[in-house]
Structure formats: C-alpha cells, structure tokens
Amino acid sequence: MEYVDRLHSAISRCNSPAMVGFDPRLEHLPEPFRSKAEESAVAAAAALIEYHRILIDILTNKVAVIKPQSAFFERLGHHGILALADTCSYAKERGLLVLMDAKRGDIGSTSEAYADTFLGGGFKNAFPACDALTVNPYLGVDACEPFLEYAKKNNAGLYFLVKTSNPGAVSFQNHGDPTLAEVVAKQVSLWSSENMGSASWSNIGAVVGATRPAELANFRGLMPSTPLLLPGFGFQGGTVEGLGRAFDSNGHGAVINSSRGILFAHQREDLSYLSNWEDKTAHAVEEMVEQLSVFAKK
C-alpha cells in the first residue's frame, strides 16, 4: 500500500493526526533512564532502547506515526544508530509508521545512498526501512530525484523542507518574490502530482512550519495534494485554530508533531498526582490526541 494511504488509514483509526517526535535529549529522560544514560554512550543507547520501547507501547493504537530525530541518536556514535534502529523496528512491529527526521540532502549517488539507508533498508538490511524521510531541497531538483525514485520503489513517503518553523527561517526561505519557499513549494507540488496515492493525496509531502493561518493557507493553495508535516504544536507555538486549513473534511492531509509536549510530560507539576512517568506520558498523549481530534471530525 502507498505510504499516504497507510498514513491516512492509521490517522482514521486513531481519529487524530497527532505525531510524536522522538528527540531524546538525555538530560530530559525520565528516571531511571536519565541516570543510567549518564554513565557512557553504550549505557545511554541501552537506556534509549528500553525507554523508547515502553513509550511506543504507550503510543500504540493511539498515535499513527512517530518521528525519530536522527541527530540525538547520532550523538551516541554507532551505539546511537543501534538504538535508532531498534526504536524504528519496534515501532513498525507495533504497527506505528516511522517518519525519519534526518533532513538529508546531497547530489547524485550520495543522495541515493541516503535514500537507500532510510527508505530501502540500507546495505543488506543494515537499517530498518522507514515509512518516510525528511529531505532538504537546497541542492536542487536533480539532487532530490534519487530520493523520489527510492520513495516510488519502496512505496515510501518524503517530506521536503519548504518553510521551517524557526524564527530565522525567513533569512533564506523568504528570499525573492515569489519567495524561495514558494518556489520550492511549487516544485514539491509537481512531484506530489506525479506520486499520488489511491485518493486525492500524494506520497510526497512538505514540512510547513507556518504559525500564521494566512501563510499556511498560501502553502496549502500552492500544494493542494501534498501532505504536510506541521511541526508546530505545543512548544513551537502552533494553535488548533491556525492549523485547520491544512486538513480536508476526512481529517486527512497533514500530521501535527509534538515532541516536548509528550517527552517532557513526566516533568509536569500539574500531573504530580500521577505516580510514574508512564502514567504522566499516557495522560499527555491522550490530551494531545483529544485536542487534535477536532481535525478528524471536521
């Protein structure tokens, strides 16, 4: 089944477009994982494997997709890649989709090597094939093509960076008129139209960190069949009202990421009546799913 169809089927089942980002900052892990991780890179990787398996169990059947952030695993060297592979494999085993947030981008056969790593299983299945990957388009149209070919071959998805959510995104992405982000959006929309799923949505998506509703509406207009990754819920300032126009009446067309809202739930004072991190996290997941279910019920 095409990526976007698997995604929308999972979103419908969970009745929410919520996605959870796995950005493991070691100093913010719940205990006992934080203390264990302090010892060494090996211990930190082992702690992440254990922690993420429990977290994935909490998310199973509640959230459609997780988004591991490669950088935080890479910090642990090869031990971290082993942990990342375990997290991806276990999530897939439990029926969650895995969108790898690695923001890769290079040229020719190097782009092909990245695409193979994250979407094709790497060399002799050295790394689990993920459902989708984030890609940085700076290097140009031909540099993106190997990713598109791999996505097609593996029924996988891509999310090209179009407009990111950081304040400084304007420095380059807003350059020119039309802006660079708009030019990239038009190119992504063309790729989307060439890689459609069974309904009106494509396997080829875009990261749009628009916090203003008018901006999001503009990008939705430029990319009518492109599923969006909205990195803006919770800590990054996105609101439910602002995000509505990314979705169709089936609640399809976008996923909304929360990382800290879930990963930092164990630190919440207002949940101190709950006795352990698992219960606090499960509570935060339910809150998020419930808040975002408004899009599924349009």
Place this chain on the structure above:
Amino acid sequence: MEYVDRLHSAISRCNSPAMVGFDPRLEHLPEPFRSKAEESAVAAAAALIEYHRILIDILTNKVAVIKPQSAFFERLGHHGILALADTCSYAKERGLLVLMDAKRGDIGSTSEAYADTFLGGGFKNAFPACDALTVNPYLGVDACEPFLEYAKKNNAGLYFLVKTSNPGAVSFQNHGDPTLAEVVAKQVSLWSSENMGSASWSNIGAVVGATRPAELANFRGLMPSTPLLLPGFGFQGGTVEGLGRAFDSNGHGAVINSSRGILFAHQREDLSYLSNWEDKTAHAVEEMVEQLSVFAKK
C-alpha cells in the same frame, strides 16, 4: 591552533591544496575488499576499515585533508558508523585533517546535537571530533548558529553549502536577484569575518562548485576571507585554469577535492603496468598533487 591555520600549514607542507574524498561505493572497492564487502554489512564495514587504513597510509604527508562522505557509511547501519569513526581516528592519528561531509542542517538544539556529534566528540567521545563539517544553510541564520558556536569552541571549521556543483543546483540556488547563493555567500562572509584565524583567512568556509571561472571569481569577491571547498576536480569537470582565482599567492584559500580520481585509480587501464591497487592509487595521488601544486607556486 585554529582550523584554518592547521589546514594551511598542512597545505604548505604538502605543497598542494589537494583533498581526497572518501566516498566508499562498495561495488568500486579494489579487490579483495570488494568481494569481502559483499558478504554482509559487518563484513563491508570491516573491509572499509582495512581498506581506508591502507589508503590513509598512502596519503600521509602527501595530502593535507580527507573528506569522508557520511552517506556511504550510513548505508551500513551502525557497523558503518563504527567504520567511519575508525577512518576518522586513523586519519587524525596519521596527521591528516578530517573534513566530515555530512551536509547537516536543522534548528536549535538539533543543530547543536549534530555539531556536537561531528565537531565536539559527541556524547562522552562516542565519535571522533572532526576538524571541519559541511553544513546546509536552508533552515536559516539562527539554525546555523549552533554550528558556529561549536566550531568556535572546538577551533573547528565549517563549510556552508553556497553553490553546489550539480547541474540542477540552479533550480533553487539561482533563485532571485541577487541569487539565493549570493545572499548565502554574503551571510557566510559575515560569519567568516567574525571567526578569523591568525592570517587573512577564516575558519568559516563555503562549498562553491563553480565550474565557470567568472562565477568562481564572483563568489571569491563576495567572500574574500572564506576558505573554499571546490568539489570540482576530475570527474565533476573542474579544470586547473578555472580554479586559480580561489587561491592567494601563498597557495592558500581553498581545497580541491578529488574522490573518484583517487578511489577508482585501481580500475585505470593505463596503469595496468602497475601490479596492485596500492601502487595505482599512489600514482594517481602523485599525479593529482603534482597537477594542483601549480596553486601552491603562484
């Protein structure tokens, strides 16, 4: 010592700005490594470790800097990262500088995690600290700042992608007037001026894949103190005449990369009189060093 001073001292010692890219495509390894690598990802990683150590011995005292391409190692999962770490460590041990070609780019603490991985030794020295790193600027000025901070803290270098050498680079990098690449170049030049070494060159560099002399001259003018990484020698079409204006009269200010010219030397028909891959590779290295020594002698 600052990165750019270490680099220029090594370039002066070798009398050549040649850099060798380590882009290990398994199907192009010399025998017996190619056959060994076919077995499994573990075997491939072991083959790369052995092959690269011999290659580094051949390059020692001949070439100032090597540029491992992370993608080809990542294809081997965590085994590949172990091989990449070994290659970096061994090169440093032999006195070569290591410029990691990972083209990372993200926002805030995620950029920080990437910078820490490649320039700061990662978590508890999980990965060898490299001398320099390539960075993708698409996400914007604030997204690049954590890389700059880490570079400063570790006396390391950065090479921001400004203009890449692929034909499709024009699609986004030439957008607007001034072009996006020119806008990025001006920003990089500002960062360069804030991070100078002991002479007239900065630790903050740029990738400029200009194949036309006038284009290279334009970028050199926009970034007068920025060391350039020129990815264009040999297979990618750069010529000695075109590249001259990147250098000052000391032969400083740029490195010129060759990957396939060295890595594929064992396949050269015209070197069949040499009996093994080591001799063919050493011959190709000497050729390259000699050809590029023209810049050191200006």
